Amino acid sequence: MSSGNSFHAVKTEEELSLYIPQEGLVQLRNPHINGMDEDVLYHIALSNKSNNLTEMFQDVKFVCFGGSPTRMHKFAEYLVEELQIKIPAGLKVTNIAHGSDRYVLYKVGPVISVSHGMGIPSLSIIFHEILKLIHHAGCSDVIFFRIGTSGGLGLEPGSVVITEESVDGLLRPYMELSTLGMILQHPSKLDQDVARDLVSLANSEEDGYVTIIGKTMCTLDFYEGQARLDGAFCDYNEADKMAYLSRVHKRGIRNIEMESLCFAAYCYRAGIRGAVVCVTLLDRLKGDQITTPHDIMEEWQSRPQKLVAAYIKRKLNI
Numbered sequence: 001m002s003s004g005n006s007f008h009a010v011k012t013e014e015e016l017s018l019y020i021p022q023e024g025l026v027q028l029r030n031p032h033i034n035g036m037d038e039d040v041l042y043h044i045a046l047s048n049k050s051n052n053l054t055e056m057f058q059d060v061k062f063v064c065f066g067g068s069p070t071r072m073h074k075f076a077e078y079l080v081e082e083l084q085i086k087i088p089a090g091l092k093v094t095n096i097a098h099g100s101d102r103y104v105l106y107k108v109g110p111v112i113s114v115s116h117g118m119g120i121p122s123l124s125i126i127f128h129e130i131l132k133l134i135h136h137a138g139c140s141d142v143i144f145f146r147i148g149t150s151g152g153l154g155l156e157p158g159s160v161v162i163t164e165e166s167v168d169g170l171l172r173p174y175m176e177l178s179t180l181g182m183i184l185q186h187p188s189k190l191d192q193d194v195a196r197d198l199v200s201l202a203n204s205e206e207d208g209y210v211t212i213i214g215k216t217m218c219t220l221d222f223y224e225g226q227a228r229l230d231g232a233f234c235d236y237n238e239a240d241k242m243a244y245l246s247r248v249h250k251r252g253i254r255n256i257e258m259e260s261l262c263f264a265a266y267c268y269r270a271g272i273r274g275a276v277v278c279v280t281l282l283d284r285l286k287g288d289q290i291t292t293p294h295d296i297m298e299e300w301q302s303r304p305q306k307l308v309a310a311y312i313k314r315k316l317n318i
């Protein structure tokens with residue numbers, strides 16, 4: 001880490017050169033963990049001493065993150081069908097993290113479906129614990145996905161955006177994290193091969209909606225952070241909002257959400273292949289409020305899930 005002044009540090013070229021996707025076992029870039037007697041994964045109520053993580057998770061090849069616990073439960077149930085997983089009659093997929101009420105975590109064959117809550121701080125915590133989980137379990141060659149929702153820019157609502165690159169609200173392609181009194185910048189690069197493979201599985205004509213690759217803006221807030229006029233506070237007008245969103249759109253940003261920056265930065269830092277696939281719930285160039293009926297919204301939210309499930313099936317030759 002190089003620090004030009006005492007409050008700001010950027011990764012050196014040498015440090016960044018370590019961030020290539022890792023083949024084989026999932027490694028942690030933290031020398032302290034392997035020296036610990038026990039590692040308690042507090043927010044998912046698991047530990048490498050109290051649970052046999054190897055037996056429970058060693059076969060995991062894909063981890064799918066999404067904000068809502070219900071969505072990730074439904075995704076787990078969908079995977080049971082799609083991957084033809086046999087569950088004994090009368091039993092259902094169970095929340096392995098039931099000892100904590102922070103997140104839900106399901107395992108369906110080689111796939112983990114886990115909720116991440118809203119915003120970067122919540123995603124960051126579960127990302128750390130999932131990465132440690134799959135490291136302790138001895139997993140290898142794991143791919144991460146975020147399957148989510150977003151506000152679109154210049155797209156028909158219901159369109160799907162696969163993130164090419166995530167940027168913050170100032171359009172910078174890195175996540176800033178305050179660490180030891182310094183602001184560290186973590187580049188938010190995503191795996192372009194996974195994005196291309198995903199888009200190749202979509203067929204706009206058959207699907208009835210478009211799936212594109214584009215840049216995603218990740219903000220710290222849903223209202224002012226995303227230039228909405230309908231929050232409890234607002235110190236700008238419609239013209240200011242439209243000038244900002246149009247500028248963002250011209251820079252290739254196709255959707256706005258609240259976790260991709262951290263997700264991308266941590267995947268890159270961990271050497272894990274990752275992709276972000278989000279449906280757009282509205283066109284932010286046309287409005288702020290989300291008024292689409294629940295049943296339509298449910299169908300839209302299933303679109304990223306279907307694409308990622310198709311990718312997983314292709315990889316597993318199903």
Ligand SMILES: O=P(O)(O)O[C@H]1O[C@H](CO)[C@@H](O)[C@H]1O
Nearest residue numbers: 067118119148149257258259
């Ligand atoms: O993709 P999901 O989990 O729906 O999350 C999106 O929706 C939430 C805001 O409503 C934010 O967390 C945003 O990133």
Ligand SMILES: O=c1cc[nH]c(=O)[nH]1
Nearest residue numbers: 149150151256257258
């Ligand atoms: O406009 C939107 C819709 C979903 N999620 C967001 O973060 N913004």
